[in-house]
Amino acid sequence: MRALRTLLDQSKPHFSQGGKFEKLHYAYDALETFLFVPGQSCADGTHIKDGIDLKRTMFTVVLAMLPCLLFGIWNVGHQHYAATGEFTAFAAGFAEKAWMGIAIVAPMLIVAYAAGLGTEFIFAILRGHPVNEGFLVTGMLIPLIMPPTVPLWMVTLATIFAVVIGKEAFGGTGMNILNVALVSRVFLFFAYPAYMAGDNIWVAGDPARFVDGYSGATPLAVAYLGGMEALPAGGYTLADLFWGTIPGSIGETSVVAVAIGALILIATGIGSWRIMVSMLGGAVAMGVLFQATGIQPFLGVPPHYHLMMGSVLFAAVYMATDPVTAAQTEKGKVVYGLLIGVIGMLIRVTNPAYPEGWMLAILLMNVFAPLIDHVFLTANMRRRARRAFK
Amino acid sequence: MNSEPAVYRLARGLDLKLSGQARPVRLDLSSAKSFALKPGDVPGIEPIPRLFASEGARVLAGDPLFASKAAPEVKFCSPVSGRLQEVRRGAKRAIAEVVIEADPQVDFRIFPKPDLAARDQVVELLLESGAWVLLRQRPFNAIPDSAAIPRDIFISCFDTAPLAPDYAVLMEGKEEAFQMGLRVLRSLTSGDVHLGTVQTSVDLFRKAEGVKVHTFSGPHPASLVGVQIHHVAPISKGDIVWTVKPQDVAIIGNLAATGQFDARRTIALTGAELERTGYCETRLGTAIEPLVHQNLKQPRVRLIGGNVLTGQRIGADGHLGLFDDQITVIEEGDQPEFLGWLLPSYPRPSMSRTFLSFLSPDREYRVNSNPHGEGRAFVMTGEYERVVPMDLYPQQLVKSILCRDFHQMEGLGIYEVVEEDMALCEFVCTSKQPVQRILREGLDWMRAEA
Numbered sequence: 001m002r003a004l005r006t007l008l009d010q011s012k013p014h015f016s017q018g019g020k021f022e023k024l025h026y027a028y029d030a031l032e033t034f035l036f037v038p039g040q041s042c043a044d045g046t047h048i049k050d051g052i053d054l055k056r057t058m059f060t061v062v063l064a065m066l067p068c069l070l071f072g073i074w075n076v077g078h079q080h081y082a083a084t085g086e087f088t089a090f091a092a093g094f095a096e097k098a099w100m101g102i103a104i105v106a107p108m109l110i111v112a113y114a115a116g117l118g119t120e121f122i123f124a125i126l127r128g129h130p131v132n133e134g135f136l137v138t139g140m141l142i143p144l145i146m147p148p149t150v151p152l153w154m155v156t157l158a159t160i161f162a163v164v165i166g167k168e169a170f171g172g173t174g175m176n177i178l179n180v181a182l183v184s185r186v187f188l189f190f191a192y193p194a195y196m197a198g199d200n201i202w203v204a205g206d207p208a209r210f211v212d213g214y215s216g217a218t219p220l221a222v223a224y225l226g227g228m229e230a231l232p233a234g235g236y237t238l239a240d241l242f243w244g245t246i247p248g249s250i251g252e253t254s255v256v257a258v259a260i261g262a263l264i265l266i267a268t269g270i271g272s273w274r275i276m277v278s279m280l281g282g283a284v285a286m287g288v289l290f291q292a293t294g295i296q297p298f299l300g301v302p303p304h305y306h307l308m309m310g311s312v313l314f315a316a317v318y319m320a321t322d323p324v325t326a327a328q329t330e331k332g333k334v335v336y337g338l339l340i341g342v343i344g345m346l347i348r349v350t351n352p353a354y355p356e357g358w359m360l361a362i363l364l365m366n367v368f369a370p371l372i373d374h375v376f377l378t379a380n381m382r383r384r385a386r387r388a389f390k
Numbered sequence: 391m392n393s394e395p396a397v398y399r400l401a402r403g404l405d406l407k408l409s410g411q412a413r414p415v416r417l418d419l420s421s422a423k424s425f426a427l428k429p430g431d432v433p434g435i436e437p438i439p440r441l442f443a444s445e446g447a448r449v450l451a452g453d454p455l456f457a458s459k460a461a462p463e464v465k466f467c468s469p470v471s472g473r474l475q476e477v478r479r480g481a482k483r484a485i486a487e488v489v490i491e492a493d494p495q496v497d498f499r500i501f502p503k504p505d506l507a508a509r510d511q512v513v514e515l516l517l518e519s520g521a522w523v524l525l526r527q528r529p530f531n532a533i534p535d536s537a538a539i540p541r542d543i544f545i546s547c548f549d550t551a552p553l554a555p556d557y558a559v560l561m562e563g564k565e566e567a568f569q570m571g572l573r574v575l576r577s578l579t580s581g582d583v584h585l586g587t588v589q590t591s592v593d594l595f596r597k598a599e600g601v602k603v604h605t606f607s608g609p610h611p612a613s614l615v616g617v618q619i620h621h622v623a624p625i626s627k628g629d630i631v632w633t634v635k636p637q638d639v640a641i642i643g644n645l646a647a648t649g650q651f652d653a654r655r656t657i658a659l660t661g662a663e664l665e666r667t668g669y670c671e672t673r674l675g676t677a678i679e680p681l682v683h684q685n686l687k688q689p690r691v692r693l694i695g696g697n698v699l700t701g702q703r704i705g706a707d708g709h710l711g712l713f714d715d716q717i718t719v720i721e722e723g724d725q726p727e728f729l730g731w732l733l734p735s736y737p738r739p740s741m742s743r744t745f746l747s748f749l750s751p752d753r754e755y756r757v758n759s760n761p762h763g764e765g766r767a768f769v770m771t772g773e774y775e776r777v778v779p780m781d782l783y784p785q786q787l788v789k790s791i792l793c794r795d796f797h798q799m800e801g802l803g804i805y806e807v808v809e810e811d812m813a814l815c816e817f818v819c820t821s822k823q824p825v826q827r828i829l830r831e832g833l834d835w836m837r838a839e840a
Contacts, residue, residue, distance in 0.1 A: 001728045033764060037730030041723050041759040045826040046816045047698045048406075048720065051738035051745055053763020055731040057770065057820055060744050132766060174767030174821070268744045272772065328771040329783060377786055381801030388626035 008032050026124040030131035057270055058136040064264040064271070065140050065318065067257035072250040073101030076148045079247050080205040083214050090245060104204050105250060108143035111152050115159040116142075123168045132173035134180070134324075135163070141181035141318060144251025145311070145359075148204040150188070150195055158184035178366050179325045182359050189359070197354050202247035218248050220310040220348075220356060227299030241308040252314035255307075262317045271321045274330060275337040279316045280307060282341020290349050297349050312344065315358035325366040332372040339372075340365045398621045400608030400779040404741050404814055406552040408698070409754040410662035412716070414559055417659065417668040420683070421494075425470045425675040426478075426487040426709035427455055432523060433834065434532040436460070437484030447474045452499035452519050452651035455488045463536055467520025469653035469674040471497035487709060496673075498650035506577045506646070513578070516642065519651040523712065524638035528619065528631045529805035530833050540632040542581040544619050547595040547636050548588045550610035551697040555658030555716050557636060558592045559669050562656075564640035565594050571643030572601055575634065586618040595636075608779065616811040620780045625806050637715060641674075657681065657710070661719030662756040663691045674712065678704050681717055692759050694718040699813035700826075723760025731763065738762065741776065741818045766821040774825075777814035782806065784815050788825055791832030796839060804832055 008031075014021050015028035032038075034055070042049060077097025078090070087093030116135045124131040142159055166183035167176045189196045200207060203216040210216075215234070219241060222234040231237075240246050244254025252258075265271025284303040291302075298306070307313060320326060320340055327336035340361045347357025429435040435458045442454040442465075449455070449472065454465035468474075468490050475491040501519050504511035516522040517536055527534035534540070548557055561568060575583050583601040596603060604622055606612045615633045625631055634642075637655055644652050653674035659667050665685050672681075678693055694701035695714040702711055710717065727735055737747045739755045747753060774784035782803045790798035809826040816825035 004728070005726065036726040036728055037760070037762060038764060039724045039726035040761060040764075041692070042761050045824050046813055047692060047694055047701065047703070047718075047759050048739075048757045048817065049761040049763075049822060050742070050818045050820070051734060051740040051762050052742040052818075052820050053731055053822065054766050054769060054820055055763065056744055057742075059732060130764065130766075134769070172767065174769045269742045270744070270770075323771045324769055326771070328785065330772055330775060333772075373786075377783060377798075377802065380781065380783060380803075381798075383781065384624075384626070384801060384803055387624055388628070 004035060008035070023125060026128070026130055027121055030121070030124070033130070054133045055136075058133045060268050060270050061137045061265065061318075062140055064261035065137075065144065065251070067260040068144055068251035068254065068314065068318075069105070069140065071244060071254045071257040072144060072252075073105050074098055075244060075253055076101040076104050076204050076250060078245060079148075079203045079216075083203045083210040083216065084205065085211040100204065104148050105143055107152055108146060108150075108155050108250075109140065111155050112142040112159050113139040115156045116163050119160050119163040119168070123163075123172070127172075129172065134167070134173035138162070138180045142184050144314070144318075145181060145185050145249050146188075147196065147201045147249055149201045154188055154192060154195065158188045161187045174324055176324055177370075178363055179319055179322050182319060182363055182366075185359055186363060202249075216247050218310070219246050220248075223301050223305070223309060224297050227297075228301045228305070231305075238305075238308075241305065249311060249314075252311040255313060258313045258317050262313075265317065265321065271317065272323070272326070272333055274333040275321045275326055276316045278334045278337030279320050279341040279344075280312070282338040283307065283312055283316075283345045284341070286342045286345035287349075290345070295349060306345070306348075310348065310356050311358050315344070315362060316341075319358070319362050320365075325369065327369040327372045329373050329376045332369070332376050335372050336365055336369055339368070397605040397607065398618075400606060400612045400617070400621075402776055402779040403550075403609035403611055404777050404818065405550065405609040406698075406739050406817075407752065407754045408552045408662065408739070409756050410660050410664060410667055410719070411553055411754075412555055412658040412660045412667045412669060414556065415668040417666060417670045419670050419672075420680050422492065422672055422676040422680045424475060424489050424491055424677045424709070425468075425472075425673060426489040426677070427466050427468070427675050428487050428709070428711060429456065429466070429485050431712040432526075432533055433530065433830070434458070434460075434837070437480075437482065439466075439485065441477065441485075441488070443474050445474055445477060448472070449474055449490060450497050450499040451653070452501065454518075454520070455490075456485070458533075461533070461536065463517050464522050464533055465518055465520055466523055467518075467651055469520075469651070471495075489709070496652075498652065501645070501649045501651070503649050504646060506573060509577055512574060512646070515645065519645055520653075521638075521642050521645050521651060524634060524641065526633050528616070528625055528633060528808065530837050531808040532837070534632055535630075538630050540579045540581070540630045542619075542623055543575050543579045543583045543632045543634065544586065544615050544622075545575075545583065545634050545636060545639060546586040546613050546615040546618055547591055548586070548606075548613050550613040551699060552610070553658075553660035553716070553718055554613070554697060555656075555660075555669070557595075560637055560656045560658070560715060561592070561594060561640070564637065564654075567640035567643040567647065568594060568636060569598070569643065570647050571639035571641070572598060574642050574646045575639065576600055579632070584618070584622055586613070586615065586622075588612075611777070611779070611811065611814055614811055616807055617779055620782075620806055627800065627805060629805075635713065635715065638713075655710075655715060657714070658716035659685070659719075660716055661691075661694075663687045663719040663721055675709050677707070677709050678717060679706065682706075682719065686719065688721070690722045691719050692722050694720070698757065699817060700810040721756070721758040723758030725760075727760070741773070742820075761822050763820075763822055765823065768821055768823065770820045773818050773820060774812075774815040777818055778812070780806065780811075784812060788812075788815075788823065788828055791828050791835075794835065796836075799832060799836060804829075804836060808833065 077100035081087040162184035166180040199217040219236045287303045287306045344358045344361035439456040449468045470492040472492040476489045478487040480486040587595045693704045695710045787802040
């Protein structure tokens with residue numbers, strides 16, 4: 001530790017004004033503040049400050065995503081070996097499945113972090129501001145929302161696009177309007193739709209080795225076409241949906257993993273429970289409404305099934321709750337979440353091309369979030385003005 | 391006539407449990423030799439106010455030392471008698487402190503006692519004697535305009551800040567002066583004098599005559615007078631409300647009864663780095679040295695006049711501020727901490743529940759002045775609202791100040807808050823924004839614009 005500190009102190013002059021690597025100052029600063037909380041003291045204002053900082057906050061979110069990541073890694077392997085018929089039982093071939101999952105997901109993680117952090121470092125050096133911690137979370141989110149078959153170069157491109165257009169163009173962490181991870185996905189969705197939609201992208205590995213007649217359709221796609229009855233026919237039981245042993249994007253399938261993450265975020269006070277609850281409530285309400293009208297897609301699928309299929313839970317817990325892009329007033333968060341739930345379910349049920357709508361619903365509401373806040377702020381200002389006239 | 395106390399239960403806020411609470415004992419400390427007044431204690435006083443006495447001059451307690459050129463009738467007067475020892479200057483010759491070397495016995499200047507029915511006599515006395523500057527006017531927390539008549543006067547009679555003194559101890563022996571002070575204040579306002587108390591406040595406050603007594607309960611900042619005003623009678627644009635602290639009410643009462651500016655203060659000595667905590671009797675503007683003499687556990691400390699949220703740092707040869715009724719001594723936190731954000735090496739208070747120490751809610755923390763992270767743009771939302779028990783949007787207010795959006799600042803309630811009301815926001819802010827400084831800039835800008 002002391003050796004590390006000495007090394008940092010000795011190299012500091014090179015990265016400060018007048019030093020050889022003066023331009024790389026914020027790269028050095030990012031490393032130094034990652035290893036050591038700076039030895040500053042409060043200059044003006046309060047003399048003590050809360051122990052929390054943005055690094056610890058981001059770390060907590062990463063912790064909350066770990067269950068999804070770990071289960072997702074195993075599930076990538078499990079879906080492959082189930083499709084090839086080699087290890088169809090859950091307990092069978094754990095090592096092979098885990099290894100396959102790591103071989104697919106780890107490169108994605110490395111590439112996402114490298115591309116994203118590299119872009120952030122470049123912008124920090126060019127613009128002369130510290131590297132912000134926001135990407136620690138985004139870098140893990142991006143692989144979790146990708147299908148396992150997406151090529152690495154696409155992940156790289158999407159990450160760079162998301163960081164540059166989704167975040168840096170607006171001023172960096174804290175200034176973006178759109179959820180950065182979702183920008184990466186929506187970029188791929190519109191630029192390379194064949195890799196993001198369809199039935200054959202959700203299971204990794206060579207499709208020639210799959211068992212005859214195996215369809216890699218997600219439960220959502222199955223239920224969309226055939227309603228409730230098609231699910232058991234497609235081989236999907238309630239237990240499958242609950243534990244997450246179904247094809248889908250890497251991190252989104254397991255209700256249990258997402259629930260653990262939600263618990264961590266709510267218990268630590270980092271994630272907004274209001275957004276999570278109102279979004280799921282809105283989705284359920286919309287689902288019930290569609291059930292009542294007897295609309296053909298998802299015929300007979302009860303609300304709790306809806307919540308366990310697709311990415312609605314993952315989106316509610318990790319995507320919609322991003323504090324920068326969500327509504328910022330507490331009451332606004334409820335309206336924001338509700339509208340995401342309603343619109344997302346609307347897209348899921350009525351969209352003929354792609355039975356999932358959370359990405360688009362959240363991005364749409366990201367744009368509307370300032371308006372929602374504005375309504376509540378204006379109400380507050382009116383209340384105050386009315387008092388002045390009493 | 392007494393009104394029935396109304397109870398306000400405030401849910402939002404944060405109580406910080408720090409170690410170093412003042413023990414309920416009176417410390418017998420060597421009497422301070424030097425006292426000082428600081429123009430910087432009150433917003434709106436120019437850096438170089440007009441001086442009435444020069445170095446070496448003899449002054450009595452109550453003799454004027456300086457006044458703002460914009461309001462020369464508002465005199466800042468010496469709290470003790472003695473010799474004007476030094477006018478300490480800061481950057482660009484701004485006056486930092488006017489230091490008096492005190493006589494062993496205080497000689498008072500005698501002022502004529504006012505007829506309480508004649509408001510202008512009372513005002514004249516307070517202006518001349520130096521007691522006027524103990525009053526504060528909202529909005530902006532500046533010295534009251536001598537020509538203005540306030541809508542109400544609010545006095546908060548308890549303190550929920552970290553390591554705050556017990557008002558029962560602070561007011562011991564000042565009961566008659568306090569009651570007289572309330573009578574004086576009643577003559578100054580067109581409305582009421584309001585006292586903010588808790589259920590356990592002493593009868594001096596709970597059974598005060600001729601005033602409206604309100605009961606509050608809840609975590610900090612329930613004791614802040616701004617919060618109390620918001621719940622009892624919020625400030626709208628154009629309203630003028632005065633606030634005073636109870637010990638200063640006693641000073642005013644004593645002044646009206648005896649004609650002497652007897653600026654007695656009981657000060658609480660608090661903080662984990664003090665060997666002996668407790669209370670001591672002294673006067674306004676005392677030097678800090680006698681309070682901490684041979685009382686520090688270690689040399690790397692920060693001496694704060696006031697509490698850790700709103701106090702000012704004081705140098706070893708400095709003096710307490712105009713409104714200080716406590717000192718807090720904490721450790722300086724200027725050491726880097728390896729992976730401190732991931733694996734904290736010592737317990738620290740936090741509103742978030744990301745530290746295991748939240749499992750022991752009664753734990754007392756030995757804090758230091760490390761901000762635990764660097765300044766960032768606003769990311770988290772909802773933090774400020776959890777510690778502001780008012781119908782306000784504090785984060786949006788701060789952002790509107792940063793944008794200098796006049797209308798939004800007004801509309802979101804900048805007239806209702808001063809720095810101390812948002813000090814907890816600064817404490818909990820994940821992005822380490824300098825909230826109080828931003829608010830002060832906004833208030834000064836509003837005052838200049840309006």
